[in-house]
Amino acid sequence: MNPQAKELNTIIRDNNTMLFEMLSERGRNIFFPKKGILGQTADAKGKKINATIGSAIEDDNTPMRLESVEKQLNISPSLAFPYAPSYGRPDIRKRWKELIYIKNPALYGKEISLPIVTSALTHALSMTGYLFLDHTDSVLMPDLYWGNYNLIFTNAYGAGIEKFNLFRDEKFDLESFEKSVTNMKSGKKIILFNFPNNPSGYTPAVNEVKSIVSILRNEAEKGNMIIAIMDDAYFGLVYEDGIEKESLFAYLADLHENLLAIKVDGPTKEDYVWGFRIGFITYGIRNGNKALYEALEAKTAGAVRGSISNACNLTQSLLMNAYCSEEYQPEKSEKYSILSARFRKVREILKTGKYNDFFTALPFNSGYFMCIRLKKGLDGERLRYLLLDKYDTGVIQMNDLIRIAFSSVAESDIPVLFENICNACREISS
Ligand SMILES: Cc1ncc(COP(=O)(O)O)c(C=O)c1O
Incomplete structure (x- = not known):
């Protein structure tokens, strides 16, 4: 194992042994390479002559670019043409985190990680699979689910899919949910929540969410490791009173030391930019501190680096500008x-x-x-x-x-x- 991966594993294990156990084999081995080309490039940032980066610059030090491309853009070339970091642009990571707190008041006072930028939600889900799923694992989800989970979790990582009934008597089937969670192989239990749900368009009522949280708390208290993945693709589009408007993440982020909450979200549907391909992965766990979150972020950024290298800089910049504008x-x-x-x-x-x-x-x-x-x-x-x-x-x-x-x-x-x-x-x- 690479010493940089070992270093991250030690930080994670020292802070929360259960969390280390939750990582997949791939997740344990991955790290963000600080010391190779990336580290040496970072060391040379700002130097008069910088012959490190794998991109080209004009004689005036601005990014090299074609006029036929540039003339279509109403944004500084520095925000469009260079690579973004594998972690994502620092400005949008910070802003998205602020927005998560604004959109989820129940998160107030709870410490969460800084979001890592991905190439939209599909990629964020895939990176979650990379870090936490082995072929011996299964993901529990409602029987009505987005079909692409099969390709993301089963085809790519060999994980199984288990299902619970979403509905009973026109309501969330709490009984089926509880039974399915309890019956999952003890040890590591991975559960995926997607509300508002594709395909049904359902989000549980406020009291149903309370029961879901309580079922998960019981499971964690029994000593199981719980990984709760929230696919919040359609976040914010709740049309009726009495229905939960915040992400389940807000209630799970500090529920228990054995429960890792993973929020997968992004502007794709929330901000009507399906082709921009930007998403985020954010972690929350009881007693999660800076060191622990930074180790998880480094592993996630390493997985991003090894899959797409980094997400689109131009669309991150466009969104960042929108998130700071009054019209947004x-x-x-x-x-x-x-x-x-x-x-x-x-x-x-x-x-x-x-x-x-x-x-x-x-x-x-x-x-x-x-x-x-x-x-x-x-x-x-x-x-x-x-x-x-x-x-x-x-x-x-x-x-x-x-x-x-x-x-x-x-x-x-x-x-x-x-x-x-x-x-x-x-x-x-x-
Ligand atoms: C439930 C759900 N999750 C994730 C996605 C994927 O979103 P993205 O286009 O950001 O990859 C979709 C898209 O249809 C979806 O319905």
Whole structure:
């Protein structure tokens, strides 16, 4: 093992032996190479003649660049063309951390790590797998989940996926959750929470979140190691009262010394920049101190360095500027209102009961999506094709469930969308 990895492992073990045990084999071996090219480059920063960095500079010391590219950008070349650090730009890391506290008041007074920048959430989840998943591990998640978790956790790291029922009687199925957590192989229990959920558009109610936290506390108190991964891709898009508006991370970040909370989030959906490819990984654990968090950050940055080297500098800079501008919050509120109005339109349509012969809606209160369950005898794939061919309408089919992204349909088109689904259902059922 590289001595730099050993050094990080010692810091982690000295602070929390359980946390060291949570690391995967890869996670134990990884480190951020301080001493090689990166370290020597850092030592030479600011020198009159700097022949260390693997990028090119103009004679005036600014980044070398093509006019055909530069003329499209309204930003200083220094914020766009050079590499960003593997940890991410220090300014956006600091700002994102501040924003996490602002968006999650329950985190007040709890110490968390500085976020590490990734190439959006998919990559952040993959890096989480890199650091904490061995092929002998399984990840517990709701039975309704984003299909890409299979590729991220199973194909890449060989981990299994275990499921609990998300719903029972139109509510979060606490019983199934508790039973599944308890029944997981004792030792290291890895649980993934994605609320607002893709595909259902569900976020648990405030009291349900309290119960989830209490179940996890019990498990940790029994001596199990718990890794709770929060995929907060759709954070902030909760449309109903009584539904939890903060991330579960806020309640888990200092819950117990045996429980590591990992927040995976980013601007992809929160700030409507799907193609920018920026995300963050942030850690929280009871008694997590600076040394412990810095060791975890170094391991995470090492994993980033070994996968994508570093995330896009240009998009980090654009976002950082937005996060410091006065227009950012009002503009976000405006977009929230548009999505919220679409959500309410779907609710209003379903309330009429007009479509009950063909489908029923699964609980939904947040995010981009909602799902309908087709009545027995209606074939989802046939329905999908008919909608495409005859009704000029696209939806996602998952057996008897149809996922509807109301986020991507104008409010005025939502009644037509449901009318089309209903008519297509009528056709295939006759
Ligand atoms: C639940 C969930 N997590 C993560 C992602 C991936 O986000 P990103 O585009 O930032 O990689 C998605 C995208 O659809 C998602 O639905």
